[in-house]
Amino acid sequence: MDQFFEQIITGLSIGSILLLVALGLSIIYGSMGIINLAHGEFVMLGAYSAWLFQTYFGLGLLASLVLIFVVVAAIGWIIERFVLSLLNNRPLDTILATWGVGIMLQQGVRLLVGSELRYVQLPPSLSDSMDVFGLSVSSYRVFLFGVTLALFAATWLLLNRTTMGMKLRAIMQEPSVAASFGINVRSVHGITFAYGAGLAGLAGALVSPLKSVSPDMGTGYVVDAFMVVVLGGVQSLAGTVASAFILGELSGAIAFLQNDTVAKALVLLAIVVLIRFRPEGLFTTRVRA
Amino acid sequence: MSPKMSSQAGLSRLGAQIAPIVIVCAIVFALPLILNNDFLLNKVARYLVLGILTISLALSWGFGGILNLGQAMSFGIGSYAMAMALKLKTVPVHTGSGGLPDFMVWNNVARLPWFWEPFKSLGFALAAGIIVPALVATGLGWFIFRSRVTGVYVSIITLATMVVLNLVIIDQQSYTGGFNGITDLAQLEIFGMAFDAYGRATFYLVASCVTLSLLVAFAFTRSKAGLIVQAIRDHEGRVRYFGYDVAAYQIFVFALSAAISGLAGMLYTVVMEFASPTFLGVQLSLSVVVWCAVGGRQSLVGAFLGAVLVAGMQGALSESAAFLETWTLVMGALFVLVVLFLPKGLAGLAQGAWRWIVERRRPSRGVTQSVGEAREGSA
Numbered sequence: 207m208d209q210f211f212e213q214i215i216t217g218l219s220i221g222s223i224l225l226l227v228a229l230g231l232s233i234i235y236g237s238m239g240i241i242n243l244a245h246g247e248f249v250m251l252g253a254y255s256a257w258l259f260q261t262y263f264g265l266g267l268l269a270s271l272v273l274i275f276v277v278v279a280a281i282g283w284i285i286e287r288f289v290l291s292l293l294n295n296r297p298l299d300t301i302l303a304t305w306g307v308g309i310m311l312q313q314g315v316r317l318l319v320g321s322e323l324r325y326v327q328l329p330p331s332l333s334d335s336m337d338v339f340g341l342s343v344s345s346y347r348v349f350l351f352g353v354t355l356a357l358f359a360a361t362w363l364l365l366n367r368t369t370m371g372m373k374l375r376a377i378m379q380e381p382s383v384a385a386s387f388g389i390n391v392r393s394v395h396g397i398t399f400a401y402g403a404g405l406a407g408l409a410g411a412l413v414s415p416l417k418s419v420s421p422d423m424g425t426g427y428v429v430d431a432f433m434v435v436v437l438g439g440v441q442s443l444a445g446t447v448a449s450a451f452i453l454g455e456l457s458g459a460i461a462f463l464q465n466d467t468v469a470k471a472l473v474l475l476a477i478v479v480l481i482r483f484r485p486e487g488l489f490t491t492r493v494r495a
Numbered sequence: 496m497s498p499k500m501s502s503q504a505g506l507s508r509l510g511a512q513i514a515p516i517v518i519v520c521a522i523v524f525a526l527p528l529i530l531n532n533d534f535l536l537n538k539v540a541r542y543l544v545l546g547i548l549t550i551s552l553a554l555s556w557g558f559g560g561i562l563n564l565g566q567a568m569s570f571g572i573g574s575y576a577m578a579m580a581l582k583l584k585t586v587p588v589h590t591g592s593g594g595l596p597d598f599m600v601w602n603n604v605a606r607l608p609w610f611w612e613p614f615k616s617l618g619f620a621l622a623a624g625i626i627v628p629a630l631v632a633t634g635l636g637w638f639i640f641r642s643r644v645t646g647v648y649v650s651i652i653t654l655a656t657m658v659v660l661n662l663v664i665i666d667q668q669s670y671t672g673g674f675n676g677i678t679d680l681a682q683l684e685i686f687g688m689a690f691d692a693y694g695r696a697t698f699y700l701v702a703s704c705v706t707l708s709l710l711v712a713f714a715f716t717r718s719k720a721g722l723i724v725q726a727i728r729d730h731e732g733r734v735r736y737f738g739y740d741v742a743a744y745q746i747f748v749f750a751l752s753a754a755i756s757g758l759a760g761m762l763y764t765v766v767m768e769f770a771s772p773t774f775l776g777v778q779l780s781l782s783v784v785v786w787c788a789v790g791g792r793q794s795l796v797g798a799f800l801g802a803v804l805v806a807g808m809q810g811a812l813s814e815s816a817a818f819l820e821t822w823t824l825v826m827g828a829l830f831v832l833v834v835l836f837l838p839k840g841l842a843g844l845a846q847g848a849w850r851w852i853v854e855r856r857r858p859s860r861g862v863t864q865s866v867g868e869a870r871e872g873s874a
Contacts, residue, residue, distance in 0.1 A: 241647055289831060289835065292835050293834075293835065297646065297647060298562055298646065298647065298650070299834050299838070301562070301564075301647070301650065302784065302785075302788055302830070302834045303831050303834045303835065305781060305784075305785075305830075306785075306827045306828070306830035306831035306834065307827070307831060308827075309823060309824075309826065309827030309830070310824055310827035310828055310831070313820060313823045313824040313827060314824060316820060317820055317821070317824065425777075429654075429658070429777075432651070433655075436648075436651060465666075467662050467663075467665065467666040468666065470658075470662055471658075471659045471662045471663060471666075474655045474656075474658055474659045474662075475655075475659055477655060478652050478655050478656060478659075481644065481648050481651060481652055482638060482639070482642050482644060482652070483642070
């Protein structure tokens, strides 16, 4: 029984990291139709910012979170403004353009900082472990889980309870009508992309103490996160949450029963089959396309 | 326009389209006369093979509108088919006891697995390298296109399928050589002719396959089926309303493209002298997309040259690590610029320049020109 709970908690931990990365991707894809292959690079930039602030300014991870968000969001805004906004209505080309941007970011970091592995310290206040259902779990993982839920809540509120969110939802329904009501589509898109990038940066910063930081660390995340978004349904935030934890638990369980490779292969296969039969995702009620 | 005139215009257009293919193939065949260095020849042969792979993507992406992000899957299958056959041909010293490949002996495999058995015949392997990718593509295409999955989802499915196969190959080390791939291969020998990776024979083999692939792909794009495939790319719904079986045409171009990249994969094993899981990796698969986009996805010759030039440039700069890293950065920027401003790639640029020259020299031929422009507008 203990093992069962341990598995559940491992799954939750994998799921919360997945969700953290996928949340930004989901917003960008769901609201702008941009397949952002540079998303993993935003994660990487977040991790490097954490390392930068820690090494050169002596800021701890928790203290620099807001700064990291701002830095990565600003980079995202620039990319949207000068690259992606030129690609209106060419969704397949956004795959290519963002992939090119991703290469540039990755290579830029490699040239500037070097390709050695970097390490970010765990915040001292969170380096012990705590008791959850009679099991000892690292405090940092519990903290990650909490932050993930908080960020999800914030995103949901932004989308559904603010004017900005309302404008974005209007644009998602029909950009030209929204524009004729005086909504500045370009500026809303810019801010949305920046917000998604900022979230990815936060994800990178939060993951950085658990993994080593390297220029190509983002590549693995983007595929997984994309699968989460597809599984959850493109325009459904709640679906993204559910699918992140389902995928987390699933890969945790299969990895326990078989091994990591088999887990990954099976999850991918399941998603391929899912796209075939439910391309709108598991948790979407049909909205106006 | 009278029928006679239009057929004449059609012929001259056919000539204009086939001329670049003839010129490029002639240059490729002439290369060994200029390059008097076996090592260099082998390198160029490698880029030419990647060019064939890119032609196959141009066929499905540029002409069929199917952005296959797993194009390297068929390439990898072809490459492994060739490698398995050549591995079984190695002299017993390399194959361990009882004719088993060395890595199987290291992994304590007692006897040759059943799916290795038929590869004792080279003929079977050569056929399998083309037919298996085509069959896999047919199955996958049936799965995708019968359910009218389109656009981005096609890309995700093809990419995910390739990653799964890649993971399986790495995981099943005792049967596939795992992460290391299949190395220490025998030389390819067909009808007593040996193809040394660094020899001229191999280069001419590759050059012939380049020509063959270009001609087959070109013939397809000019055929009725090819025209329907392009119509589907431009407006799937309309073609369906005309009563065509859209999925069947999509599956066909998907399979044809896979067969060509399977051929390229087999050649790659001959030129590189090994097969590796990276041959069906995400990295290569996305690189092919880049080459295709830079060269011009709607031009077979353009896609081919895009691959040869970009991969060649990368290879030339890879001598120095600092150069290579800067080059990758420049490559990314170049790619973004091409996507933004040159959707038809370098081939589109060349076509524009050519049309400009013709226009200036022969202002009287307004008819063909306006036809050309009308096509431009509808594309």
